[in-house]
Amino acid sequence: MRQKPLVGLIMGSRSDWETMKHAAEILENFNIQYEKKIVSAHRTPDLLYQYAESAEERGLKVIIAGAGGAAHLPGMVAAKTIVPVLGVPIKSAALNGLDSLLSIAQMPGGIPVGTLAIGKAGAKNAGLLAVSILANNDVSLKERIHHFRKVQAKEALVEPWEN
Numbered sequence: 001m002r003q004k005p006l007v008g009l010i011m012g013s014r015s016d017w018e019t020m021k022h023a024a025e026i027l028e029n030f031n032i033q034y035e036k037k038i039v040s041a042h043r044t045p046d047l048l049y050q051y052a053e054s055a056e057e058r059g060l061k062v063i064i065a066g067a068g069g070a071a072h073l074p075g076m077v078a079a080k081t082i083v084p085v086l087g088v089p090i091k092s093a094a095l096n097g098l099d100s101l102l103s104i105a106q107m108p109g110g111i112p113v114g115t116l117a118i119g120k121a122g123a124k125n126a127g128l129l130a131v132s133i134l135a136n137n138d139v140s141l142k143e144r145i146h147h148f149r150k151v152q153a154k155e156a157l158v159e160p161w162e163n
């Protein structure tokens with residue numbers, strides 16, 4: 001039987017997938033059950049409400065939301081659920097993602113969104129943060145994160161003149 005998704009990976013547009021696929025890659029590498037979906041506060045507001053309102057009872061533990069420009073998606077999702085929301089600012093063409101970053105980060109007190117860096121690194125880190133949150137209740141996942149960090153540290157020291 002397929003397990004229920006623990007992480008919801010959503011994005012405002014299909015054009016965000018190039019960035020958000022880096023979060024998906026992390027979730028897949030750690031073998032986390034997740035679902036992915038295009039949801040937009042602007043273009044599909046009813047779907048957004050439905051998605052956010054049902055997230056908790058559907059068993060989602062973390063939502064990763066990527067959006068660019070007037071990036072209202074993460075904040076609006078957070079307004080409608082108590083499931084933790086991690087926001088990924090997509091690098092926009094007009095303002096290089098600074099618009100996305102500020103739209104996601106500058107939430108009013110009371111409705112938190114954990115904001116990551118702009119673009120690929122932010123998406124990757126959102127995936128890793130979701131894994132860390134889930135690992136609080138999963139010892140074997142914790143061990144795998146420790147292993148990931150060890151491998152990463154080793155790789156960081158590979159010198160460019162080595163072959």
Ligand SMILES: Nc1c(C(=O)O)ncn1[C@@H]1O[C@H](COP(=O)(O)O)[C@@H](O)[C@H]1O
Pocket residue numbers: 011012013014015016039040041042043066067068069070071072073074090
């Ligand atoms: N920021 C939002 C929201 C939202 O916040 O709900 N919905 C779409 N968008 C963003 O519009 C940008 C351009 O979208 P298109 O490429 O589809 O024109 C995308 O980065 C998307 O996240």
